[in-house]
Amino acid sequence: MTAGEAVGVTRWGRVYLDLGWRLLLLAPETKLPLRGTRGVLDPITDPGELADRVARLGGRCNLGVVTGASGLLVVDIDRGHAAGVDGEVTLADLAAGAELPEGPQQLTPSGGRHILFRAVDDIGPSAGLIGPGIDVRAGRSYVVVAPSTVPAGRYRWLTSLGTPPPELPEWLRPPTRQPTGRSVQARVLPTGVGCLSGLARTVGEAVEGTRNDTASWAAYRAGQDVAAGRVDEETAVSVIAEAALSTGLPPAEVETVVSRGVRDGIRAGRRTA
Incomplete structure (x- = not known):
């Protein structure tokens, strides 16, 4: 610039x-x-x-x-x-x-x-x-x-x-979304573009002490959707990163965790395709 x-x-x-x-x-x-x-x-x-x-x-x-x-x-x-x-x-x-x-x-x-x-x-x-x-x-x-x-x-x-x-x-x-008391592990999330909304909501609801791991998990899942052609990588990274930032995780940590998680999910998705 x-x-x-x-x-x-x-x-x-x-x-x-x-x-x-x-x-x-x-x-x-x-x-x-x-x-x-x-x-x-x-x-x-x-x-x-x-x-x-x-x-x-x-x-x-x-x-x-x-x-x-x-x-x-x-x-x-x-x-x-x-x-x-x-x-x-x-x-x-x-x-x-x-x-x-x-x-x-x-x-x-x-x-x-x-x-x-x-x-x-x-x-x-x-x-x-x-x-x-x-x-x-x-x-x-x-x-x-x-x-x-x-x-x-x-x-x-x-x-x-x-x-x-x-x-x-x-x-x-x-x-209108109905509130749920289910844990992250118990959630059954839809696939495709709409899945990002569920993943982002899960990240936003994560309690302190689990936020990093939840963001990593969500980024990995989003990466698998990228590999399947359901959503583009830029959108996946952006949506999960915004949700993670809203929980108070430091930007540097979010950038590392989300970018790595999406890339790992993409590689895993392509290996199983």
Whole structure:
């Protein structure tokens, strides 16, 4: 990243802070928080702190917005699934002719969209719960924002940020989930893209002392789904990592555990295919 791009990160960050959004710095070319930080648990709220930290990194970082603390819920429309799932098709089916309310939208490198809404107290993060190819970033979660770049390309805003996020339409609300007291070992999780939602929920519910092992197990299971072609590796890593970060695990630990678990699951899945 050049000095000019570093200025761009700081400038965009100030725009987001002016909107009342809470920020975190991500490792360059990735969606994961920087090592040595507490991720969503310690967001940036001050423009001076932002400028100083970006400068000390030489501009080598991406930007993320913490959803719940920023009063946001983000619907993530994915078009890059290995299984050919297209979230835009799912969105059109759910809308049944209804129009999306006007508000901020971002283009993702895979050709998908981030659609921003006002936070809803009883809706948390999920993957595929609304429908195939549609994830939700909410609560103690985050979303990557412009001018961040990943190997697939750059994040770009499709609409003006001057229009406040609207209320989430009823037809985009995820189905109500029934609470369960079953242990992790007793859960029977669905396969495919929707399985990530169950895996992420299991990680988020893990009690202290089991969080690392649960994240490793979930990442391994997600890797097996990648090997079977049910979901792409980037989505698997992102969803499980966000769930692990929400429990308070350090970002460096999450990056190591989740990346290794997904890779191990992919190798195991390919050996048995």
